[in-house]
Amino acid sequence: MRYLYSLLLLCSIVLWSSCRNDFETEPSTGNLQFSRDTVYLDTVFSNIGSSTYNLKVYNRSDDDITIPTIQLAGGESSNYRLNVDGLPGKSFENIDILAKDSIFVFIETTANIENFSNENQFLLTDAIEFDTGANQQKVELVTLIQDAVFLYPEKFDDGTTESLSFGFDEEGNEILIEGFFLDETELTFTNEKPYVIYGYAAVPGNRTLNIEAGARVHFHEASGIIVAQDGSLHVNGMLSNDQETLENEVIFESDRLEPDFSEIPGQWGAIWLTAGSTNNLINYATIKNATVGILTESNDGTSNPTLTINNSKIYNSSNAGLLARTGHVKGNNLVIGSAGQSSLSLSLGGQYNFTNCTFANYWTGSYRSLPTVLVQNYLETPEQIFVSDLIEANFNNCIIYGNENRELVLNERSEADFNARFENCLIRYNDFGFGSQGYDFDDETLFPGTIINVIPNFYNPQENEFMIDEESGANNLANPSTATNQDILGTPRGSSPDSGAYESIIFPEED
The missing domain is CATH 2.60.40.10 (Immunoglobulins)
Incomplete structure (x- = not known):
């Protein structure tokens, strides 16, 4: 009988529940x-x-x-x-x-x-x-x-996409990258509309891509610019009156314009100056959020730099800001900020001259095993080690700093020449004596006028803002005879110039 009452009770509950509207609104x-x-x-x-x-x-x-x-x-x-x-x-x-x-x-x-x-x-x-x-x-x-000017590879009827060939791999397979060559009508980028590039836009040999002051160039994922052998890239930015809008600078960034994407690294590929490209000039440019900001390979066989870059900024690169292999580069008032590996990576020798540049890496996106500045005369691959003479690597009046203890590493192999010199520079280098490679910063031949581990007092390094104040260790550190005439913002250097890309200022008071 007890079970019968229980069964009747259960049935009553089920029937009552089935009649109830739980979503009566x-x-x-x-x-x-x-x-x-x-x-x-x-x-x-x-x-x-x-x-x-x-x-x-x-x-x-x-x-x-x-x-x-x-x-x-x-x-x-x-x-x-x-x-x-x-x-x-x-x-x-x-x-x-x-x-x-x-x-x-x-x-x-x-x-x-x-x-x-x-x-x-x-x-x-x-x-x-x-x-x-x-x-x-x-x-x-x-x-x-x-509105924008859209540049992209052709889509074919068979479903394939126009590609650029980079030879063959060891197994005989053709190396292809989705991309296209710019035609004669596309070799001048104006400031009238932004440019949006899909795939890699290639500058043909014996042609020059001219980018006018104030132009804006945006890249889709896995896109960039390639300069072919005997081709050139001229970025003709100028000093801006408004440092918020940067109306005269040329800006390279991704095609995601939303604020949430404004500082995310690795959104596009690289500006790739391939072996044999020549007379590449970059003035007043900002290159941000790439995988590699600029990749330059080999030199063009002339006495002139393959790349001359002035008054420009590269930051938020997921790999490296400027990566050079046997390159020939001259940089003045250049700022290379945070990168997932090195801000400046110079490998397999080459020829380099940097004056009043700031190399500062405060990357926090992942573990970083490489220093802000890496200089070496070899390149190691899984199959073999390549070596080449480092003809010169001169750093005059530069800042090399970051959030790691050793922000400069010089790797040398005896089979090739290695000539590096740091004059009137501020460098972060804490050796701690644990058997790591040490440098004699008192050596006036290699490090004349250079100081180490003095705080540069950057304005906001986590946001890649590397202005310095009058308390900076780089204040009055530069050699007047080698310093640039004015800093990256157009401020005259004067008789007691500062090292780095910026002359010192009084920071605005925080609200």
């Missing part, structure tokens, strides 16, 4: 709350999809509610797309939110600027409407659509 009364009143989707290029942004919708009441409609004000023709609580579309009906709960609305957009205006920028707006009539509430949507 009240209509929305227009009292929804939102995580923001306006969703700014930041700037995107024409015909390139935005990132996904989110809006949180709250039901703060004690009742379960139903929102009769959620829709884009622009209807089905809107350039925005929604996903409401897991459902994609542009309009939705009867969306439930439990008491004291919330739902997510995800927003994306893609727009063709040609459909709106002939201008280079167009402000795209719309709104998400919650309910209708007197209970209607709105959240505005705003996106800046920017």
Whole structure:
């Protein structure tokens, strides 16, 4: 009998539960709350999809509610797309939110600027409407659509993509990189519109890619610029009046314009100056968020540098800022900031002269085993070791610093010449005497006027801001006879110049 009562009780519970509506709701009364009143989707290029942004919708009441409609004000023709609580579309009906709960609305957009205006920028707006009539509430949507010049490899009918050949590997397989050669009409980048590059844009032999002051060059993932043998790259940036907008600098960065991507390393490939490229000039440029900022291989067989780079900044490279193999490079007022390995890596010999440069590595993205500056006259591969003469590596009035103890490493093999000299430099080098390679910084032949382990007082090294103040160890350290006439910001050096790319300033007081 006891079991019969239990069975009857269980059946009663099941029947009662089956008749209960657990999702009985009240209509929305227009009292929804939102995580923001306006969703700014930041700037995107024409015909390139935005990132996904989110809006949180709250039901703060004690009742379960139903929102009769959620829709884009622009209807089905809107350039925005929604996903409401897991459902994609542009309009939705009867969306439930439990008491004291919330739902997510995800927003994306893609727009063709040609459909709106002939201008280079167009402000795209719309709104998400919650309910209708007197209970209607709105959240505005705003996106800046920017026009650009798009450069990309050709897509063939068989599904393959135009590629550049780099010879064959040891097994006889052709080495291909997705890319294309720029034609005659594409060898001047102006500042009228940004340039967006897919794959590697190659400068043909005996041609020069000229990039005008104020130009903006953006790269998609695994993209970059390649300069072929006998080709040249001329970046013709100039000093900017506004250090916030950098209106006259040439800026190389990824095609992700959203603020969340502004400082993420490794978003694109490299500027690759291949063996035999010649007379490459870079003035007033910022190269950021690449895998390798600049890769230069071999020299062009002339007495002139293969690369001359002045008043420029390279930072947030996931591998190296400037990687040279048997290169011939001259740099003045150059800043190379944080990199996943070395900011400046000079291997397999070469010829280098750097004056008033700042090499500073405060990488925190992963473990870093290499120093800020690495100089060696060999290159080791799994199969063999290659050696080549380091004809010269002269560092005059430079800062070499970072967040590791030894930020300078000189690796020498006796089979080739090794000539390196550091004059009036500030270097971080803590040996601690644990059997590691040590250098005699009192040697006036190799390190004349150089000091070690004195704080440079960078303004904000974690953000790659390497200005120095009057308390810096680099203050008045430079040799006036070899210093550049002015610093990277155009400030005259004077009779007692500072080492590094920046003359010292009084830092602004923090709010």
